[in-house]
Amino acid sequence: MMYKLSHIAQAIQVDFDGIDIDIEGIHTLTEASASQLSFFNTEKYLDQLPHTKAAAVLIQAKYAHLLPQSSQALITDEPYLKLALASKLFAYKLESKAETPTVGNGCDIDSSVRFGKNVTLGDDVTLLAGCYVGDHVTIDSGTLLHPNVTVYHHTRIGKRCIIHSGTVVGCDGYGFAHTKQGEHT
Numbered sequence: 001m002m003y004k005l006s007h008i009a010q011a012i013q014v015d016f017d018g019i020d021i022d023i024e025g026i027h028t029l030t031e032a033s034a035s036q037l038s039f040f041n042t043e044k045y046l047d048q049l050p051h052t053k054a055a056a057v058l059i060q061a062k063y064a065h066l067l068p069q070s071s072q073a074l075i076t077d078e079p080y081l082k083l084a085l086a087s088k089l090f091a092y093k094l095e096s097k098a099e100t101p102t103v104g105n106g107c108d109i110d111s112s113v114r115f116g117k118n119v120t121l122g123d124d125v126t127l128l129a130g131c132y133v134g135d136h137v138t139i140d141s142g143t144l145l146h147p148n149v150t151v152y153h154h155t156r157i158g159k160r161c162i163i164h165s166g167t168v169v170g171c172d173g174y175g176f177a178h179t180k181q182g183e184h185t
Contacts, residue, residue, distance in 0.1 A: 003089055005056055008037065009074060012085040014058070018072040021055055026083065029054060035069065039083040058082045064090055081177040084185045092135075092153055101133070105140060116153060134170070 002022045009016030024035045029045055032038040032054035039058035040049060049057075049066040054163040056072040064073035064115045076082045101119035103109070116134040122141030127133070131145050134153040145151070149163050155170035163169065177185045 001090060005037075005072070005074075008086055008089060011089060012078050012082045014074045014082055016054070016074065023055060026087055027054070029057070037074075037083075037086060039079045041079040060141070064125040078177075078180070081179060081185060094153070095135070122159070137170075 002024045004020050005023050006016050006020045008023055014022065017184045022035060023037050025037070027033070027036045027038060029038050029040060029048040029052040032052060034053055034055050035052055035117045037056050038052060038054035038057070040063060041060075046063075046066070049081065050068055052068065052071055054071050056074050057067055058076055058079040059067070060077055061075045064075060067073055074082070074168075095117075097117060098115050098119045099119070101115045101121055103121045104123035106124040107121055110124065110127060110129040110131070112129045113127045113131045113133065116137065117131050118136045120138045121127075122139060122143070124142050125139050126144045128145060128147045130148040131160065132150045133139070134151055134155070136154045137151050137156070138163075139145075139151070140159040143157055144162045146163065146165040148166050150168045150171075151157065152168070153169035157163070157169065181184065
C-alpha cells in the first residue's frame with residue numbers, strides 16, 4: 001500500500017508543505033528507505049538523525065535541522081503519537097480467504113491445519129492439528145509446528161525449527177502512545 005506524503009500528513013493532522021512523494025511504509029531511522037516514513041522522539045537516537053535515509057521523519061522542530069537534506073521534516077510535538085496514527089494506514093488488511101499452499105517434498109500436514117494466501121512450505125515440514133498459517137508465510141525445511149501454533153502474516157520461519165503448542169509467531173508488539181490529554185492510542 002502506498003500513500004502520498006500529503007495524505008499521511010492530513011490523516012495524522014500534521015502540517016505539510018514539502019515535496020509530495022509516495023510513501024510505502026514505516027521503518028526505524030536506521031532502516032528506513034527513501035520511500036518510507038520514520039520518527040524521532042528521544043535523544044537516545046540523536047546520532048542516527050543525520051544518517052537516516054527516510055523520506056520523511058516525524059520530529060520536533062528543535063531537532064529538524066539535524067536531518068539530512070534528503071529527508072523531509074514533519075514537525076510535531078507528538079512524534080510517537082503521530083507515528084501510531086500513521087501506522088494504521090499501513091496495517092495489513094486481514095481476510096478469511098485461503099489458498100492451497102506450495103508444499104515441498106515429504107511434508108506431513110494435519111487435515112485441520114488452515115492456510116492463508118501465498119504460503120510456502122519447504123521439504124519435510126510437519127504441521128500438527130489446529131495450526132493456522134497466515135498470508136505470505138514461508139516455513140523452511142525440516143520445521144515442526146506442534147498443535148495449535150499460529151503463524152501470522154508475512155512471517156518467515158527458518159530451517160529445522162521446533163515451535164511448541166499454543167505459540168503465536170509474528171504477532172503485533174504491545175504498545176500505545178499517549179495524547180496530551182492522557183488518552184491511549
